[in-house]
Amino acid sequence: MTSIVVFDYGFGNVRSMVRAVANLGVDVELTSDVDKAMAADGVVVPGVGAFAACVEGLRRAGGDDMVYDRLRERKPVLGVCVGLQVMFDTGYEGGVPAEGLGVLGGSVRQLKAPVVPQMGWNTVDAAAGSTLLKGVERERFYFVHSYCVSDPTPEGRVQGLFEPDDEFKVTWCDYGSSRFAAAVERGPLSITQFHPEKSAQAGATLLRNWVDSFATAR
Template sequence: MTSAVVFDYGFGNVRSMMRALANLDLDVTLTSDHRQALEADGLVVPGVGAFAACMEGLKHEGGDRVVRERLRRGRPVLGVCVGEQIMFSQGDEHGDITKGLGLIGGSVDLLDADVVPHMGWDTVEAPEGSVLLRGVEDERFYFVHSYASTEATDVDLADDGVDLGGPARVTWCSYGRSRFVAAYERGALSATQFHPEKSAEAGAQLLRNWIATF
């Protein structure tokens, strides 16, 4: 049976993600055990709250090392919401800059909008050839966030022994005066700013698309 681990580091709406994956006939485990997280077919890194707190929690549980080791092995990783944001170079919250995992080039900053958070259903701009968004390019997804990155540059991870392959496919969304990264796909690394587990059938199809990469 295909397996997935939702990495447990104290941050994330894990119940809804666990349920969404179980509904797709995955053997799902919530754990911070490194062996299980490395050996599972897929790894989900959830995240809610502040960038700095999530990074601290992830590093405390060794999740940063787990993510990098999976990527070295070419094994799928999916970051969701703040779990996506911490894949970037850094986060800037109220002038407090925290280093991220540095797997995606860019800074996570406060959205430029009259009202934050960006909360609710919104459409996205999927790139040609997107695997995650295949079949749901024109659907709406559920967002709850105040911060996002407005850029996503490919990072050379050769020094970490990671080869994510060619250029990334980046999905965008616009809110207020910000056009921000809604999803990112490059090799074994996938990430979404929106919550697929809360995005009804469109989110379920995105998760099916991700599972098909295992």
């Protein structure tokens, strides 16, 4: 059976994610054990809270090296909400720069909108050929966030994590005057700013697409 680890480093809405993944009929475990995370077919990195604190917590748990090692070994990783944001080079929450994991290039900055946070449902502009969004390109997803990445690039500070031919696919969302990355896919990495585990059937389909992308390849 396909095995999924939801990596518990103290900063995530982990219970709802565990339930959502379990509903797919796979073997799911919530753990902070890095060895178990490395051995799993897929790993989910959730995140709720301040950027710098989440990065620090992830590093303290050994999650940064786990992410790097999984990507180098072509093992799937799904980051959600702040789990998307920490994959980028730098965060500017509170106006103070903090170093992210540097998997991808880009900066995490506050949304430009009359009302922040964005809290609720929004449509997305799905990337052409998106694996995650297949079949739900025109559906709405649930967002809860005050910060976003508007300048994503395929290479971050940490090199050697991807193959040269790994496509870089960005799904966009508009809120206020911000146009930001709602989801990014590159090689074994998939990340979403929205919460698939809170996005009803569209979110369940996205999670199924993610699992099927590697479960069928085993």
